[in-house]
Every structure is written in structure tokens, then in C-alpha cells.
Amino acid sequence: MYAAPRSSSSKRRAAAAAVAVLAVSLSLPLLVPFGAAQQEIGRRFGFTRARPRHHDELEFSYRRDAGNGPERWGAVRRDWAACSAGRLQSPIGLSDAVAGLADRPGRLGRSYRPAAASIVNRGHDIMVRFNSNPGGVVIDGVAYRLRQMHWHAPSEHAINGRRYALELHMLHQSDANSNKYAVVAQLYTISRSRRDRTIHRLERYIRRIARRKDHEELIDDTVDPRRPVSRSTVYYRYAGSFTTPPCTEGVTWVVARQIRRVTRRQVRLLRNAVHDGARRNARPIQEANGRGVSFYYTSPGHGRGAPGD
DSSP, X not given: OOOOOOOHHHHHHHHHHHHHHHHHHHHHHHHHHHHHHHHHHHHHTTSSOOOOOTTGGGSOOSOTTSTTSGGGHHHHOGGGTHHHHOSSOSOOEEOTTTSEEOSSOOOOEEEEXXXXXXXXXXXXXXXXXXXSOOEEEEETTEEEEEEEEEEESSOSSEETTEEOSEEEEEEEEESSOTTOEEXXXXXXXXXXXXXXXHHHHHHXXXXXXTTOTTOEEEOSSOBXXXXXXXXXXXXXXXXXXXXXXXXXXXEEEEEESSOEEEOHHHHHHHHHHHOOSXXXXXXXXXXXXXXXXXXXXXXXXXXXXXXXX
């Protein structure tokens, strides 16, 4: 049967279709790892309720002398290479003298509210995971929802050369772009009598899950994320990474300048509950590598010299 020759326009359409198919096929290998990486981050950092694999927290340690200690995290797994090779790693040392004063008064847009939550012993820290919407923050017009919070002892960041007794991390994720993250950090100094109210309210739950790795307990009442962070809007901001593997970069850090108070007993409670064999769960200070750190303030009278509460 005679087939009429295809017109030049038909040939162009066929060629375009072939190019489109080729483009899609070439893009698939890139899309799959990205999706897998997002799932891994969600699982590791408690953004999803997927149960962690048993070996996850055994893969890294905070012990300096261990083969999987902080200096060797990047060699433990290929997808943790950023822990060693990354140029934007956290935590870093923060300094009033070095931080650049922001060109505008900065008010961190916070809109938190009490929400249902559960508490999890992750083997290296105690985490509060929010099961309903606790609100979040707005940074440069981008809204981030609070997903979880956890503690490190001693503090991971240093301010003016000093590391404090404890540091709270409040991890946020953008609703509009799931691979954008922000962490609001609050540092604590030891007080003989002034305890932290949030840790105090959670104490009985922390004791229930103590030394029970991967164990999760629902919290009977709501958790109010407005309580653990200072009301001060004097803070440092810089571009960094998660401070635990896979050390993913591109994280916006907001570190409160005002220091809150906690008792030594509360710090011991958080550390002893995980029973990981390490005296601390704080990553060493990382190189700044020329990164700019911005210092935001609320008014001319509330600036770099603001004291802690």
C-alpha cells in the first residue's frame, strides 16, 4: 500500500515529540534521588511519622574517639558527604563584633499556637513532634511551619566565644517548597533555681521514654511553642546546614541573642534519658568559610549589647 510522504510540519512535530521523550527520560534519574532524599530528611528529622530504621542512630556518634564520631560522619555514608565536604555547615561561632548589622530593623514574624504533640526518644536526643498545626515563622516573606523541636547539650553554637549549657532547635519546613528549611535556636545558661517551664511540663513524659530508644509517647495536653523561645527579637541569621547527618545545606538559621535559663538537673534529665554513651550531643563548631552573619534588632535601644534574661 502506498504511503504518502510526511510533510515537513509533521516531521518537525515528530522530532519535537522525540526530544520531549528524551528530556523526560534523562530527567528521571535526577528526580528519583531528590524525592528519596526528601523522604530521608523527613524520616530522620521527624517531619513524618515513619518509624526510624533500627540502625539509623547507631550509624553516627558524638564521641570524638569513635570511628563514626563527628569528624568522620562524612565517610560513614555516601549521602552524608556534606558533613565533611560542605562549605556551609552548622554550627558556627557567632560574634557581636563580626556580625553585620542588618540594613533594616528586623522583626522575626512568629505566629505560634498550642498544638497536639508527641515526644520521641531518638537515641541521641529527645524530640517533640507536632501532630497538629503549631504555626510557624515568616522569613523574607517565606512562611515556614514548625515541625519538631529537640535539645542539644551543651549548646552547638557559640556566642562571643562561649558555648552555653543547652540549645533548643525548632525545625521548620516551608509549606510552599518542601526542600526549604529554617531552624530557630535558643541557648540556655545554668540557673540554680530558675527552671525552664517547657522542660518542666514535659518531665514526666521524658522519664517515661528514658532509655527506650525509638519509643514515642503522646502528650496528653497541647504543647505551646511560644514558651521555650525568648520574646527578644534580637537575633543572628545566617545560611547553614542541619547539625546531624546528612548535614543537608541550604538551611536558614535564626539564633536568639537573648539567653534563657535552665537548671542543671533539667540538662541532666535530657542527656541521661537517651543513654547513648556520650557525655554530650553537640557537634563541634564548623568553619564559617567567609559566610556573612546578619544581626537583627528591634529598635535603636535594643541592640548588640542586649543582656540575657
